[in-house]
Amino acid sequence: MQVLKFGGTSVASAENIRKSVAIAAAAAAQGPVVMVVSALGGTTDALISTGSAAAMADATYRHTLDQLEQRHLSAALELLHDGQQGVEKAVVEAQFAEVRRLCDGIFALGELSPRTLDKLMSYGELLSSRLIASAAQAQGLDAVWADARQLIRTDSRFGMAEVNTAATERQVAFFKAKTEQTIWVVPGFIAADANGTTTTLGRGGSDYTAALLAAALGADKLEIWTDVSGMMTADPRLVRSARAIARISYQEAMELSHFGAKVLYPPTIQPVMKRGIPLWIKNTFAPNDYGTLVEVTPPHTAAVVQGISSIGSLTLLNLEGSGMVGIPGFSMRLFAALARERINVVLITQSSSEHSICVGVNEADTAPAQVAVDEEFAGEIAAGRIEPLRPERGLAIVALVGDNMKDHPGISGKLFGALGQNGVNIRAIAQGASEKNISTVIRAADVRKAINVLHEAFFEATYKQVNLFILGPGNVGSKLLEQLAKQQAHLLENLGLQVRVVAIASSRHCVVNEQGLDLTAWPEELAGAPAQSLEEFTQLIIGRNLRNSIFVDVTANPAAARCYPRLLEKSVAVVACNKVAASSDYASYAQLKSLSKEFNASFLFETNVGAGLPVIGTLNDLTRSGDVVRRMQAVLSGTLNFVFNNYDGSRLFADVVRQAQAEGYTEPDPRLDLSGSDVARKILILAREAGQVMEMSDIEIDSFLPPACLEGDVEAFYTQLAAHEAHFRALYDDATAAGTRLKFVARYADGHAAVGLQQIPPGHDLYDLRGKDNVVLFYTDRYVEQPLVVKGAGAGAEVTASGVFADIVRAARL
Numbered sequence: 001m002q003v004l005k006f007g008g009t010s011v012a013s014a015e016n017i018r019k020s021v022a023i024a025a026a027a028a029a030q031g032p033v034v035m036v037v038s039a040l041g042g043t044t045d046a047l048i049s050t051g052s053a054a055a056m057a058d059a060t061y062r063h064t065l066d067q068l069e070q071r072h073l074s075a076a077l078e079l080l081h082d083g084q085q086g087v088e089k090a091v092v093e094a095q096f097a098e099v100r101r102l103c104d105g106i107f108a109l110g111e112l113s114p115r116t117l118d119k120l121m122s123y124g125e126l127l128s129s130r131l132i133a134s135a136a137q138a139q140g141l142d143a144v145w146a147d148a149r150q151l152i153r154t155d156s157r158f159g160m161a162e163v164n165t166a167a168t169e170r171q172v173a174f175f176k177a178k179t180e181q182t183i184w185v186v187p188g189f190i191a192a193d194a195n196g197t198t199t200t201l202g203r204g205g206s207d208y209t210a211a212l213l214a215a216a217l218g219a220d221k222l223e224i225w226t227d228v229s230g231m232m233t234a235d236p237r238l239v240r241s242a243r244a245i246a247r248i249s250y251q252e253a254m255e256l257s258h259f260g261a262k263v264l265y266p267p268t269i270q271p272v273m274k275r276g277i278p279l280w281i282k283n284t285f286a287p288n289d290y291g292t293l294v295e296v297t298p299p300h301t302a303a304v305v306q307g308i309s310s311i312g313s314l315t316l317l318n319l320e321g322s323g324m325v326g327i328p329g330f331s332m333r334l335f336a337a338l339a340r341e342r343i344n345v346v347l348i349t350q351s352s353s354e355h356s357i358c359v360g361v362n363e364a365d366t367a368p369a370q371v372a373v374d375e376e377f378a379g380e381i382a383a384g385r386i387e388p389l390r391p392e393r394g395l396a397i398v399a400l401v402g403d404n405m406k407d408h409p410g411i412s413g414k415l416f417g418a419l420g421q422n423g424v425n426i427r428a429i430a431q432g433a434s435e436k437n438i439s440t441v442i443r444a445a446d447v448r449k450a451i452n453v454l455h456e457a458f459f460e461a462t463y464k465q466v467n468l469f470i471l472g473p474g475n476v477g478s479k480l481l482e483q484l485a486k487q488q489a490h491l492l493e494n495l496g497l498q499v500r501v502v503a504i505a506s507s508r509h510c511v512v513n514e515q516g517l518d519l520t521a522w523p524e525e526l527a528g529a530p531a532q533s534l535e536e537f538t539q540l541i542i543g544r545n546l547r548n549s550i551f552v553d554v555t556a557n558p559a560a561a562r563c564y565p566r567l568l569e570k571s572v573a574v575v576a577c578n579k580v581a582a583s584s585d586y587a588s589y590a591q592l593k594s595l596s597k598e599f600n601a602s603f604l605f606e607t608n609v610g611a612g613l614p615v616i617g618t619l620n621d622l623t624r625s626g627d628v629v630r631r632m633q634a635v636l637s638g639t640l641n642f643v644f645n646n647y648d649g650s651r652l653f654a655d656v657v658r659q660a661q662a663e664g665y666t667e668p669d670p671r672l673d674l675s676g677s678d679v680a681r682k683i684l685i686l687a688r689e690a691g692q693v694m695e696m697s698d699i700e701i702d703s704f705l706p707p708a709c710l711e712g713d714v715e716a717f718y719t720q721l722a723a724h725e726a727h728f729r730a731l732y733d734d735a736t737a738a739g740t741r742l743k744f745v746a747r748y749a750d751g752h753a754a755v756g757l758q759q760i761p762p763g764h765d766l767y768d769l770r771g772k773d774n775v776v777l778f779y780t781d782r783y784v785e786q787p788l789v790v791k792g793a794g795a796g797a798e799v800t801a802s803g804v805f806a807d808i809v810r811a812a813r814l
């Protein structure tokens with residue numbers, strides 16, 4: 001004997017019913033089949049709303065019933081041959097006449113009792129099962145309709161009746177003895193009490209009907225036919241890469257179904273597990289897919305975690321107070337108070353200090369739970385020994401499930417690490433001694449991110465998704481996007497990073513695509529996109545709450561830098577070539593560093609000094625390994641090095657500066673370069689990274705610019721540069737006459753830093769520096785005589801973008 005259950009979507013239309021009947025027919029070729037069916041998809045909800053409307057004197061229920069009747073009649077017309085249609089039509093009409101009488105009664109009384117609701121809902125399965133039995137007969141199958149109310153006996157707890165297993169087994173045996181047909185078509189979900197009154201087994205109860213029949217008949221197997229190809233590693237609506245689990249134990253299936261794997265009604269497993277009957281979950285619409293086999297001992301696999309499940313709409317109730325410590329009976333009273341109100345406890349945690357007990361209940365039960373518990377402990381609350389109950393709403397449970405987690409160290413560590421790195425705060429934890437389930441309570445708003453992070457950590461060792469939010473696609477930003485576009489495949493293949501650019505914002509437009517923007521088409525898409533303020537962009541990043549999010553600041557905007565603290569606090573990593581944050585007041589710089597540590601989110605700004613050169617990284621390596629930086633000497637301006645390397649009096653100094661700007665070496669505002677301020681902030685950043693507490697005002701700036709050049713806007717600046725050509729020519733001539741080269745040098749020693757123009761003689765470490773190159777000489781306790789030297793191109797879009805890229809990869813691999 002085989003029991004096959006077909007859910008609402010599998011019988012939602014004539015076409016689907018045909019598919020289900022074909023599956024049952026194929027099974028019948030192997031032996032007798034019990035076909036348990038749900039109501040046509042959506043019917044039960046429609047019947048419930050009909051009853052509720054009638055109870056509220058809303059006559060629209062009549063219209064809903066007309067539509068439902070039409071739906072069943074049309075399905076009958078499509079499925080049955082001419083000879084059957086008249087009979088079936090009469091049956092459907094007779095059933096709807098009963099439903100109408102029932103609803104009219106509810107309408108007249110203005111009341112819908114649980115008993116009447118059970119009766120009303122039962123018509124869904126009664127109608128579908130009769131129709132499907134006729135459809136099977138129309139296909140020439142040896143099918144008979146069997147009334148579940150004569151097979152499954154329950155108590156009279158309407159809405160969620162309890163099954164009397166012994167009586168059910170007797171009734172099933174009796175029916176089997178007198179039935180010859182090879183296919184029984186049975187309505188799921190419904191049953192009857194000892195008086196023959198219709199009861200129901202709870203929403204989703206058709207699975208349970210099938211399991212009860214399978215157990216009573218000692219079936220060879222139970223198949224649950226649904227619209228997905230098995231139990232999935234996670235909810236596929238939340239995790240795109242979720243996949244079906246091939247084989248799983250009863251316990252694992254039970255844990256997963258309890259925690260939200262909607263393909264199986266939780267009580268279903270127990271009856272088949274008791275008899276060791278294999279349970280298959282199969283897809284009606286892809287019958288050749290393997291599905292999931294639930295069995296006693298699935299073959300051993302390397303997978304320690306089988307699935308990740310979640311349930312939303314949870315409230316935590318925290319009973320707390322010093323009066324509880326060491327006194328027996330508190331938990332009993334708490335649970336008894338909740339049980340009296342028939343409130344289901346979903347999760348329990350208690351710390352060993354016994355100072356508090358925390359339970360999770362469905363959010364809908366919050367108010368009655370609070371009243372019940374506060375009443376129970378009214379005396380202790382009044383005496384100040386216990387705090388009034390504090391419900392915390394808006395939570396959810398995310399749980400790891402797997403038999404093999406037992407005795408396997410490191411699973412919780414990985415779970416907490418993955419969530420922590422993504423700023424998902426864990427409000428409570430529960431793990432039974434069986435170690436088959438580790439449950440975490442988190443904010444409902446974090447569920448999507450948490451499940452994806454965990455799915456990646458436990459099921460997709462092959463790659464990690466990284467979500468970038470890029471601000472300022474200018475000179476460096478556009479190059480970065482170009483490099484990312486070229487390297488996406490490389491990153492996936494070689495580093496296991498699936499890097500997606502989710503949003504790009506310029507000062508005028510912002511384009512967003514949560515699945516990742518097309519990096520070959522972003523300029524057009526951005527141009528057509530609406531505007532978004534910095535505040536809105538920050539909100540977007542926080543609101544999307546995507547895992548492994550990185551904010552990439554490729555602007556020079558101080559307002560952009562002010563967004564970093566809020567992002568780091570949400571565990572969004574920050575990668576900046578914008579130098580404002582690291583060179584602003586020391587307190588802000590230190591705050592960002594500490595937020596980065598506290599919230600496990602990278603704050604990286606390697607390109608702030610020397611563009612793509614590994615200057616800050618080298619310095620960090622020195623200090624982390626215990627070395628002490630005593631002195632630094634450096635040329636840190638690509639622009640100034642380019643200008644002094646290219647100016648020889650044959651062209652205006654101003655024109656050489658314009659060329660540096662055109663080639664992308666200057667700051668968006670070139671006055672920062674020429675005034676020495678950009679070099680000053682770079683040496684400040686290096687001094688801070690070397691451990692000094694310094695402010696910008698501590699850096700001595702010896703500017704070579706005539707003060708008039710810095711009065712007015714950028715155009716006035718160029719005009720003034722040209723007007724002071726003689727000044728620049730004299731600087732050049734003096735240096736040449738002395739056989740030296742001009743270099744704008746940054747110096748740091750023993751807590752003091754200064755920047756200024758110097759004549760550098762041949763043979764000096766700074767002398768031979770070409771084009772836009774930078775050089776940094778580190779003198780440390782280990783590099784005493786001969787400095788550690790970092791040298792190379794120190795400005796330009798390509799190399800700077802490459803440094804930002806490297807920081808992104810660093811942040812992504814944290």
Ligand SMILES: NC(=O)C1=CN([C@@H]2O[C@H](COP(=O)(O)OP(=O)(O)OC[C@H]3O[C@@H](n4cnc5c(N)ncnc54)[C@H](O)[C@@H]3O)[C@@H](O)[C@H]2O)C=CC1
Pocket residue numbers: 471472473474475476477505506507508534554555556557559560577578579607608610611638664665666667668794795796797800
């Ligand atoms: N060019 C270079 O060699 C290097 C540059 N950097 C830094 O890179 C940053 C960018 O430099 P470039 O690309 O050369 O400048 P850029 O001026 O070409 O690009 C900056 C972009 O940011 C945009 N922007 C400004 N405020 C914005 C806002 N609120 N929202 C969105 N977009 C905004 C601007 O419209 C512009 O498109 C600067 O902070 C610079 O210090 C760092 C190292 C080397």
Ligand SMILES: N[C@@H](CC=O)C(=O)O
Pocket residue numbers: 607608609610611636637638639640665666667673678794795796
């Ligand atoms: N404008 C800067 C760019 C790098 O920081 C420079 O010229 O060095």
